[in-house]
Amino acid sequence: MSEELRIKQATFHLYTFTVSKLISTFGSSVYAFGISLYVLALTGSAASFAINLICSILPRSILSPFAGYVADKYSKKAIVILSQIASMLAVAGLLVFVLLNGLSLTAIYTTTALLSISTMFTGVTFSSSIANLIDPDRIQRAMGFNQSAISIAAIGGPVVGGILFGFVSMNVFLVIQVTAYALAVLLESTMNFKLFTNRTEQQSDSSKNSMLKEMKEGFFYLKSNRVIMVIVTTAVGINFFFSSMMIGLPFIAVQQLQIDATHFGMIEAMIAIGMLVASIYFSVSKDVEFPLLVAKRGILAMSVLLAGMGIPLIIGMSYNVTVGYFLLLMLIFGISNVFVNTPIGVMMQKDVAEEYRGRVFGILESMAMAMMPLGYLLFGLLYDMLPAEYVVVASSLCLIALTSYLMRSSIMEEAMPSLQKI
Template sequence: MNESIKLKKATYHLYTFLISKMISSLGANVYSFGMSMFILSITGSAFSFAANLIFSILPRTILSPIAGIIVDRFSRKAIVLTGQAGTALIITGLLVYSLIFGLSIPAIYVTTVFYSICSTFTGIAFTASVANLVDEDRIQKAMSFNQLSLSIAGIGGPIVGGMLFGFLSIELFLVINIVAYVIAFLLESTMNFRLYSKEQGQEQKQESMISSFKEGFAYLKTKQVISSLLWVLLLLNMFFTSVNVGIQFILVEKLKMEYTLIGFVEAGAAIGMLVFSIYFAARSNVKFPLLFSKRSILGMSALVSVIAIPLVVSFSSGVNFVYFFMVMFLFGSLGVLTNTPIGVLLQKEVDENYRGRIFGILEMMAMGMMPLGTLIFGVLYDLVPAQYILIVSSITLIMIVLVFLRRSVLEMAHPELKEKRIGNLETAEIIK
């Protein structure tokens, strides 16, 4: 195919990717918010609400590695379209059920499980396809567009969901979600998922699922940089849960902040994501992605201990609000500054035939740490003063980054850094 035609198609993919991801992400957030409000309005039970969250997390944790294997074996476009169609059909099933029998909590739980299954396959297939959809120079822009869609969905989901849930019947609410996924399906059906593929054909491998999974781990052993990065992300997800669990506990129980203000504080993270996603979409490619991400993670790690300051020094309610809004804004900003370069690095460093399995393992690690971290820190916050938990977590996070992303790992990822260091040493010797 002519290179200019490929570039035009890549440009089309870039913006179609943004629109379809924005629609599906916004739809997911609107659906999640609406169903949560429905469960709470019917039961008034926090446990029932939490159960729906568990039914969303468990399928993703269990099925992510399986989804990764399937993504590496079969057409990624077919998997994405099947997942989007499946999501639309699942919500349609819930709509039909509600029209016949009335909406019930068990029906929502069953829908959530299948909804999560479909989104797991769609998400991993889409992520593993980014480097095939656009040229290498615009992978960073595509990854920043992905973050942009998530941040807009994070801000708009609760707003749109609240408006729809408040003014429309639950049936019409579901119809709007179905339409959103149908539009995303139609947009994605026009995309060529093998535009920049380096493989001549998608080979149907004959080994078993277990053998394929083992092959993915064997591949990881040959990629020390990626292995170190996965361990960092696994442990980070564990210890950053101290913030996810602790922030609301601190704002509500310790500082007695008004609920309306807490909502604005939490929106600060999504606003930070939005601002810096736009920044990444506009700026030139990061020269040393892993080094850039290391500095951002260190900033986030230090920021964890900053949350403890209002627990030690008394501020007014107004100052507390501004303080925590800025902290959450910085968390969202640094999250984008961390995730986008890492996403670019993985897209470029992981071989096309292994991307599904690597992203599947990454998803499993990330999702698997959330319930465990929530349980551990949920217990700790009831037993230990919050400021001690945050300071210890901050120090632990910094140590994890310094150990797993040490200079030798950075130089493996970016050989230019080693050459630069050797050049500086030689210059120093000459000066002596």
């Protein structure tokens, strides 16, 4: 295939990938919002809601390394399509069950767990495929488009879900999700997942190695690459300490500052809006010259913003000023989040060897997701035991110390040798 034709096909991938991501993510967002409201309406129990959340997180934490192994060993296109079809069948199965037997918590939990597994295979495989679908010069743009699709779904999904919840039955939510997955499958079937592959037949033929051996090789590769290992370790730390924000934001804003639920919804939406703004910026700007440095600054900015959540508890503010303060805080937080994720994502797409990319992304997702339940539990207890401003400030200081150590000058210069010339 000529280079000109490959570039044209990569352009097609750029937009097809974005539309596919937007459709499936938007459908998932509507479904997740709707299913949460139906669980609460059905049981009136926060514990039931928490169980559904665990069913979503736990399978991803356990099986992500296996998904990475599968993505490295088998056809990425087949995995993406089959996992999307599996997601579609899982939701369709719940729809049939509801039509025959009515809504059941057990059915919802089972579907949530199955969806968690199937979407995890889709996510890990897609993450390890971007450099195969898009030419190297436009990987940052692809990452920006990808993040934009996620942000739009995060903003619009709950809005559409809230509207539908008031007017339609649970069945409509499920039909929307099935339709979204079906459309995504049609789009993904047109994509060439080997367009920019560098793997030889010898590298691809690993049938002589056992699954356990190849998964261990992924860990050894990660351990041997100090820069990538630092990125993974930092990501784990970020997910853990920012669990304090996920728990603390509603606790501080709603419980302690008595912010109205409508205004709090606007505050949470500002995170997605900030992410959308930053994603658009990355999709049109030139590649970041020093991605790890940009990511480090982004993490430090997010750490300061985390501590800033406690300021209204220390300094008396009027209600309107408090709401405006949190709106601005979360907007900047969303922007900073993308300034961390996008440069790091582009760097990993380019620097991780293709034959290990799936396993590295699988390990990253597993370790990061595993920290979330632990963080939720720990910080949930801390907010009950200590003043909230102490918890957010301590979390901020710990994250600043962790980032400063893991991303110290020697690591930065090893990852970006040209940084020494500045």
